[in-house]
Amino acid sequence: MAHLRDAGHNYQRPSATNGASQINSDVYFTPGQDPLNQLPVVHEASHDSAEKQDDPLCLENTRTQVQQCIYSWQESDDDDRCIFWLSGMAGTGKSTIARTVAHEFQRRKCLVASFFFSRGSGDSESASFLFTSLAKQLATRRDTATQATSSAHIALQDALREALRQDPDVIRKSRQEQWNKLIIRPLSSFFAKLQDVSPTTSAVLVIDALDECSNENDIKGIIRTMARQQLPHARLRIIITSRPETLVRLEFSEKRNILHSSLSLDNVPQHVIDADLARFLNSRFDAIRDHQEGLTEDWPGLHTLNVLLRRCGGLFIYAETLCLYLEEDCQHSQSRLQTVLNKTTLQGKGHTTALDDMYLTVLSNAFKNLSKLSESEKDRSKDLYDHVVGSIVVLQDYLSASTLSCLTRVSHFDIMAILHRLRSVIKQSGIESPITLLHETFREFVSDQRRCKDVHLAVDTKTAHRRTFNDCLHVLSAHLKQDLCDLKDPGIAVDDPRVDSVMISNGLALHVQYAVCHWTSHLERGGVDAADLCAVDTFLHKHLLHWVEAMSWLEKYAEAVESISKLYELLEFETDLKLFCWDARKFMISNGSIIARTPLQIYCSALVFSPKKSLVWRAFSEQTPAWLVRYRSPYDKWDQCIFKLPLTAYASDALIPIAFSPDSSTIAFNSGTCVDIWSSKSGISIASLEVPPTTDCLLFSPDGKHLALTVDKACICLFDMLARTIDSVLKTQNGSIEKFPFSPNGVYLISISQDQITMWTSANGELYWSSTTRGPHDILEK
Template identity: 35%
Template sequence: MLTVCKVDRRDDHDLLKLLPSIPEAAFNSYHNQNRPLCLPETRVDVLAQIREWADGDDERCIFWLNGMAGTGKSTIARTVASEYHNQNQLAASFFFSRGGGDLSNASKFVSTVAFQLAKKRLALEHGICRAIAKNREIVTQSLSEQWKVLVLGPLMIAEVDSLQSPLLLVIDALDECENEEDVQNILGLLAAVNTPMSIKLRVLVTSRPETPIRRGFFDMTRVLYRDLVLHKVPRKSVDHDISIYIRRELRHIRLSEPIISLLIKKAGGLFIWAATACRFIKDGERVTAERISLILEDSPRGKNPEKELDKIYSRILSNSVSGDYDREEKDKLFKLFRAIVGAIVVLFDPLPAVMLSTLLNRSDLDVDQTLNDLHSVLEVPESQANPIRLLHPSFREFLLDEKRCQDRQFWVDEKQVHADLAKNCLRVMSKSLRRDICSLGAPGVLVDELVSSKVGQHLTQDVQYACKFWVQHLQRSKVQLRDNDEIHLFLKEHFLHWLEALSLMGRLSDSVLILAVLHNIAKKQDSNSEMQAMIHDARRFILYNRFVIEQAPLQVYYSALVFAPKSSIVRDSFCSQMPRWISRLPQVEQNWNSCWQTLEGHSDGVRAVAFSPDGQLVASASDDRTIRLWDTATGAARSRLEGHSEEVRAVAFSPDGQLVASVSGSTVRLWDTATGAALSRFEGHWGSVSAVAFSPDGQLVASASDDRTIRLWDTATGAARSRLEGHSGGVKAVVFSPDGRLVASASWDRTIRIWDTASEALTQEIHTDSTVFNLSFTADGSHLWTDNGILQLNSVSLCSAQPLPEYPPDLSVTDRWVSWNMQHVLWLPPEYRVSCFAVRGSTIVLGHTSGRVTFIELDMVELVDGGSLWTRM
């Protein structure tokens, strides 16, 4: 029995390794070890309210602690996390940090919380590991799906006897999560905590009252949360706590009561002011008195806390360059400050001092001396392996705001710093990147076979940073792109090396978005440049070869180059890199064909595909009983929607793109596209549902069924609004008119029926020669496009001689052909034969019986002009 237990624990340990976790996110991580807790006898009232809520019977499962910058939110969060950790009641903690790499976004939020949960209690570890064993792809799916499977599920099935006390999840600085959609998604996840579970879960959230967060809580019912605004806590109570803090921090310095009172007034209720002032004074050593005088200059009004904070930052900076320097030396010090500290405040991921000096092409001594007198505002670790971080985000905001940082010698010109960093990233990559940088040798070595330490040894932190963020810095700078400039030359010489590095780092999909950003920058400046043509070709190269390069990095020089079309700019630029052992290269196309990329993920045939209204997502419905959402630009899988018990036959987006409707068997389901959460289930049909459509205002969903009826459902409530009856055969298609007043349906009975949505009355019946499977209204609602032709409403025949309103060129797909304006223009080879398709503009997405999804992009200008369909594809 003991042996079996050991095997199970070992298996669990292996499964937990599949969860990408951020160790620095935890309150007690090495990264957070020097961050303070509340001192005894401080924050008494606030902590008491949090404890009462967490341990009591309050039905509100979320506590939102909010306040302006510097009011002590994070210190309170760490204190609460520490206390509940010591009581074995802490579920997990996640401390966001802007500019902190993975800590600045939500990509690993759920997996990190799940990993910490598994480490807390054995009962939860087993549940989480069982969930991973059932679905090893869970970490690639939507945050909502991850939350449901990895967090809520295990909490629901854990044995109650093993966990009597509620567990507390602490989320700090949610406002420092840089993506607003991530913030909204996280708040959406937290709302589900109110679901009845075996274990009571409480969530403490701290943040500034930023608009996206306020909006998120506003959308959440007040039954789910309570809040406390820190900057509205009585000033007398806050001053008392600041007094205790100052006396404790400066206990080794003899201060008079009037001086302490002045410091308290200067703080203006901001703990960050008090903490910064105390660090500055303590660092003064023999000039302590002078520093106190410096801080207390001017009358201590304390009426505008932000201005008082700005003053202390200004004085710390002035002090850092004080000394017997001539003008030339001071100019050098200021220049070093703007370059080094400016980089620290705008970096997208913090770097250690040594890596920072390499990236900036500065000496270690320059970096060390520049930071030497800034320890009161920066966390400068003694260990060279640990990154330099801001002690508080308000320092970044001060330096980047020209109105607040009034000494222009210290003001950081954000765009200029980004331009300098972009240039330095290019320099670092050009110097470091090369073919087979990790000495893999064999071209077929897989990424999964590599030890991460080997990658880190050859791709140091500064190089990895440059590979990930060079275009982001470029985007935020004033740099103008030109043919044959540094950026163009870098792409010509190192594009394949860069892709290899990203693949080794597990970040190849980033390259698609990076190049999309670069393409937009180039296009705005010169739409016909050589660089733009190369970027366009490079994107095609990545999308076409992404799968193989992700698996085997060196194939970027082998398969990807060998099978690139003859006119490919990438192929031409790197032809010398082709393998010499291939004596006869295969015949390839002259140009890129129309297929942008093929996506794999479904385990069975694809029944339906649809574009979101903004074209950024594609939904695919499959016989494997799932719906997948794909990123149109990158081909990355965004969500996997599971819950249907039969094959999914149809899918549609709501007009605002926030919902997806899918049909399986006799049911219709609604899903949240952002979170992947299942929202509603509509039941009432007794026959299989074949088609689904949203009304133009998104308030209604129409479903067409083999039970010969169409049903209209209320999107918000799920209530059945109408049942439209009259067809004598199963209904195969349904669509709303542009104004939402009419619904058109097509049936096996070879009729199209037009219904009034308000009265449910049948307004027109049109007989057709064969069954219609595809319907759509023209923009003015006067005609119907069908796969049998164009129908004019209030007419009983197909339009022929009637003048029609002008419509854009119409793309469609049959089994073997892509057609434009009803004329065949592109034959589909057997491997691309379709089971379904969707069109948006010049982009076509195809679903296949193999389970694959394929994108095809057509050049409509060439097509209309009669040119080749294969140019610039």
């Protein structure tokens, strides 16, 4: 059977790291240090992180029905459904429930780990460190350890350390490999030790807002991977929350082998939701009455409360935004409430109309005095709003007010003034604290001109992206230079102890780091015009190597290659800039193993061994050290290939099986010892499957979701391109397989041998029907 080997780009190999082992493309384990302390973790994604300490929990005696449903499922020994999917429309309180149950399970001494996805927040919207973050939490949860479970907890830690020592590269392998080695095996050791002392203890994983994961393939892969757990179901429980998006819903419904319990908040009886909302509003109104004299004890009154409940339409985010708006200025809470009540719009389709009115009321009130300003002051106020709020809406990561000021060149005072006005919808607790939106629905509202009907308050995201791109390019042009960290030694590697976070921060301030990582993304999303092309051309000819050096120190060399590749594809015509991008891409791929490991070699060996007519060499040859000037490549120009496939001598002497995905973005080939799967756009290795040398046929499904390969004469493996793991092993009963075509829609795979034809379902690897020369003999499903 094929076995998934390492997955990651080919730029760095453990053999080139002086004993340090690479993980997840650019992270290293260093011998002599505790591997647990080197696991890459997204700290802010945990339910009990410092960043979430002020996020609300369910008010006492609210959401009791939903919580009890989850607790009963978790406690049941007979329920073998390992996953609980809690769905609901935006604003219905999924994240608050998720935080509440995570804290409650922790209080009950369960072993709890969590990951709260958050769109637009950097690592928290990516699944790259999902399993490593969960593993680190499971291994370091001291608050759940009792005297009876402490030895079991030590066994879990030891098992995780052993897994990392035996396979240091596991962090850059497939999701399934990480899941098995970092989660399942350590938990198996934990429960084996607990069997006699605490047999009822269980582990709970909470994955919130899965739909906010930035990569759709990761969403599908996470569900499929977690469904393949290999523990008694009562011992490991997984709670997933998301909007009822088609992508998540179809993944649960189409994969019939995914046993799960589900509860939609949209289906909870309205009277139950209204009762919870009434408790929530009354609690917050009590606090407002305490801060404002003159309000009656029953303020705002039963009739007003009922009107507000209808306006909420089941959305807790409406109630939260309303209360924050009233609490902003308690002395005027009555007049503000009256403004809200004067809105006559009722709930519309999708539960958004009343929420839109609330957001519009908040924005309008924040800038209601604009009419008193002069025309020039109005223009400046509008420009500041577009710049600051537009940037916050489109930023790819959370930045503090201080960092945002450096990026946008807007003063601290102006940014804080705008944030103070918008504190009902934008959270910010200090100039150095990250700026976050109260809820994702505000981003959706303010960036949709059909919903935010005041054109002066709506954010044109395309314009905002272009402005942020220009801000990034200005920052980069002002700060990038050769040897950013002033190391003066081209042999220093990225994992050298001298290169610590302080040195990186000194060379690359936070706003510069943001610009380095995201300028191409903003360019792509904002659209490219002639002025942009001129600016990019000037920037790359002056700072390409400095930018690649910065990306390398930030351990994002693979992303740099992807960025240049995307920029090349954005350019439609054979301009000088497009030719330069092609040359830069070739330069980066050809020298990747050197630059990603020792970034300052980009000015030394990488330039020296570039062809004489290379556009990159021509632009940056003066940055080569003087003692290397007399050395040059013997070649005049690059060859025309994008990258060269690594083949063994055996494969080089034979006709190797090779296959392209339907969209030509991926290539699979037998290198002689394994089947390698590469990105054809950037030359990055995606996965590697150990297979017998006899594997001589590879085929992608028409939808690109699966790669089929023969393992022996009577066996086909289906590799899931989304989950990056072997999904099914299909075995025929008679004869050797001669062909195995997919159906045109990719739903079925047919294996053809001399005397038998067999049809399988691609999604589940289930036998559909088979026939022999004697005719159909078995129909299992229609």
